[in-house]
Amino acid sequence: xxxxxxxxxxxxxxxxxxxxxxxxxxxxxxxxxxxxxxxxxxxxxxxxxxxxxxxxxxxxxxxxxxxxxxxxxxxxxxxxxxxxxxxxxxxxxxxxxxxxxxxxxxxxxxxxxxxxxxxxxxxxxxxxxxxxxxxxxxxxxxxxxxxxxxxxxxxxxxxxxxxxxxxxxxxxxxxxxxxxxxxxxxxxxxxxxxxxxxxxxxxxxxxxxxxxxxxxxxxxxxxxxxxxxxxxxxxxxxxxxxxxxxxxxxxxxxxxxxxxxxxxxxxxxxxxxxxxxxxxxxxxxxxxxxxxxxxxxxxxxxxxxxxxxxxxxxxxxxxxxxxxxxxxxxxxxxxxxxxxxxxxxxxxxxxxxxxxxxxxxxxxxxxxxxxxxxxxxxxxxxxxxxxxxxxxxxxxxxxxxxxxxxxxxxxxxxxxxxxxxxxxxxxxxxxxxxxxxxxxxxxxxxxxxxxxxxxxxxxxxxxxxxxxxxxxxxxxxxxxxxxxxxxxxxxxxxxxxxxxxxxxxxxxxxxxxxxxxxxxxxxxxxxxxxxxxxxxxxxxxxxxxxxxxxxxxxxxxxxxxxxxxxxxxxxxxxxxxxxxxxxxxxxxxxxxxxxxxxxxxxxxxxxxxxxxxxxxxxxxxxxx
Numbered sequence: 001x002x003x004x005x006x007x008x009x010x011x012x013x014x015x016x017x018x019x020x021x022x023x024x025x026x027x028x029x030x031x032x033x034x035x036x037x038x039x040x041x042x043x044x045x046x047x048x049x050x051x052x053x054x055x056x057x058x059x060x061x062x063x064x065x066x067x068x069x070x071x072x073x074x075x076x077x078x079x080x081x082x083x084x085x086x087x088x089x090x091x092x093x094x095x096x097x098x099x100x101x102x103x104x105x106x107x108x109x110x111x112x113x114x115x116x117x118x119x120x121x122x123x124x125x126x127x128x129x130x131x132x133x134x135x136x137x138x139x140x141x142x143x144x145x146x147x148x149x150x151x152x153x154x155x156x157x158x159x160x161x162x163x164x165x166x167x168x169x170x171x172x173x174x175x176x177x178x179x180x181x182x183x184x185x186x187x188x189x190x191x192x193x194x195x196x197x198x199x200x201x202x203x204x205x206x207x208x209x210x211x212x213x214x215x216x217x218x219x220x221x222x223x224x225x226x227x228x229x230x231x232x233x234x235x236x237x238x239x240x241x242x243x244x245x246x247x248x249x250x251x252x253x254x255x256x257x258x259x260x261x262x263x264x265x266x267x268x269x270x271x272x273x274x275x276x277x278x279x280x281x282x283x284x285x286x287x288x289x290x291x292x293x294x295x296x297x298x299x300x301x302x303x304x305x306x307x308x309x310x311x312x313x314x315x316x317x318x319x320x321x322x323x324x325x326x327x328x329x330x331x332x333x334x335x336x337x338x339x340x341x342x343x344x345x346x347x348x349x350x351x352x353x354x355x356x357x358x359x360x361x362x363x364x365x366x367x368x369x370x371x372x373x374x375x376x377x378x379x380x381x382x383x384x385x386x387x388x389x390x391x392x393x394x395x396x397x398x399x400x401x402x403x404x405x406x407x408x409x410x411x412x413x414x415x416x417x418x419x420x421x422x423x424x425x426x427x428x429x430x431x432x433x434x435x436x437x438x439x440x441x442x443x444x445x446x447x448x449x450x451x452x453x454x455x456x457x458x459x460x461x462x463x464x465x466x467x468x469x470x471x472x473x474x475x476x477x478x479x480x481x482x483x484x485x486x487x488x489x490x491x492x493x494x495x496x497x498x499x500x501x502x503x504x505x506x507x508x509x510x511x512x513x514x515x516x517x518x519x520x521x522x523x524x525x526x527x528x529x530x531x532x533x534x535x536x537x538x539x540x541x542x543x544x545x546x547x548x549x550x551x552x553x554x555x556x557x558x559x560x561x562x563x564x565x566x567x568x569x570x571x572x573x574x575x576x577x578x579x580x581x582x583x584x585x586x587x588x589x590x591x592x593x594x595x596x597x598x599x600x601x602x603x604x605x606x607x608x609x610x611x612x613x614x615x616x617x618x619x620x621x622x623x624x
Contacts, residue, residue: 019048076119247279313357
């Protein structure tokens with residue numbers, strides 16, 4: 001053993017090897033201070049262990065990033081290694097950083113560097129801190145003829161426990177094989193555990209250099225996982241632990257599960273356990289790109305909050321997200337600046353974006369997308385974004401809610417008013433929505449709509465545009481207490497809205513759907529609405545665009561629509577305002593032409609309620 005303490009060791013140009021070709025241990029305690037260029041545990045098939053412990057104990061690694069000072073911390077380098085920072089000690093690799101901003105100077109840190117390594121880093125106890133500058137790589141499957149195991153696996157883990165803190169600029173969990181000497185068969189198994197009240201992993205970002213030009217730039221704050229087809233990554237946030245992404249201004253900041261074809265799994269579970277995004281353009285992507293897959297399980301009060309953009313399944317990587325249990329919640333309130341995203345943007349959620357994605361909200365869990373400021377968009381939810389994509393959303397169980405809301409920011413509306421929410425089930429690809437057993441999807445647009453500055457609150461099932469080809473959407477609302485509610489300014493539900501679209505909506509078993517207006521089959525779309533022992537309420541009057549009253553239109557603007565009602569189903573179309581209430585089959589006042597069909601059976605009925613002379617039924621208005 002090599003204890004250091006209570007005296008100090010200050011050798012800023014030196015490298016210390018612990019367990020190089022044999023067994024070695026390093027202990028720093030007693031409020032000692034140690035400063036080195038580089039520290040390496042477990043090399044040359046050796047076994048290296050370290051323990052830094054006690055309040056006031058501090059270890060700094062300050063290497064220049066070149067020559068024999070390349071990389072600052074190595075835990076596992078063709079060997080077995082473990083490092084623990086405990087009881088208030090501090091390990092800091094982020095200081096004296098100027099040389100690290102020179103091109104091809106590498107000041108990163110590794111836990112598990114070569115295939116065949118077994119390596120671990122543990123930070124435990126209140127006030128204990130590991131601060132990593134540049135990047136932290138966990139589980140790098142390196143190999144060369146002189147180091148590592150051909151076709152082997154690196155097993156690497158990081159644990160943040162009992163109120164400790166890990167602080168990184170950026171991190172990769174399960175890295176790619178980037179060495180020319182790799183055989184292509186090396187694997188990575190990497191994990192991070194953040195557990196216990198007060199335990200947290202904070203990503204803070206910071207400058208680095210561009211590999212092509214050497215220019216210094218800010219790539220943002222972030223964590224990515226499974227960056228190789230043979231990488232497996234796992235992150236667990238449990239029992240009050242936290243991951244916090246502190247976003248840099250003017251750039252994207254991220255938590256990206258699977259970027260590069262591997263497999264990622266993440267769990268957020270327990271009261272107080274959370275992932276929090278602050279600052280600009282925070283994105284959480286469950287399956288980002290490059291193939292492979294990713295999954296996220298949230299339970300028992302786990303939370304995600306402050307995020308701007310969420311995707312589940314994107315760009316060839318499949319994604320799955322499950323939220324279960326009361327108090328489990330995603331609260332998306334973040335924004336992206338014009339500098340980061342090209343325009344000021346409110347929160348967005350894509351399920352299946354040029355890939356396949358599945359989201360389940362169960363047993364009282366909630367997803368809330370909120371906008372309270374002005375941007376080019378209101379909150380948006382898209383299922384099946386991009387041709388060939390598929391997105392599935394299931395909301396099931398009493399108290400299970402997905403909601404989108406936008407607040408007004410300009411009394412009376414106008415040019416500077418906010419924008420209302422938009423939902424698209426089958427935007428360009430396939431979209432599937434199921435609401436059952438008391439689940440609810442609530443869309444509330446409070447931005448004021450005027451004739452000059454329309455602010456629609458829109459929900460599409462199949463397509464989104466009256467002129468551009470769209471996708472295929474299927475939605476089912478089933479069971480007592482289950483509800484799809486689209487409310488606020490100019491509330492609209494479009495089923496098969498646009499060329500080459502199809503849309504099906506089934507409302508059954510005492511479920512409820514509500515809006516102001518609904519169209520079934522528009523502008524070349526083919527739509528079907530089926531009610532079976534259920535209710536559809538259409539109420540109110542638009543204040544923007546065409547000022548229409550509550551209405552149900554079946555086949556308009558060249559679209560084709562079919563509505564069937566059975567087993568005592570009721571459609572109520574009510575507006576006591578000046579634009580009245582209407583039922584239109586085969587074209588409408590504002591959108592003539594179309595083919596519509598309506599079949600009522602089993603004691604079903606349609607009630608039109610309007611001021612005297614303002615209730616109208618139109619059949620075949622320049623259509624059929």
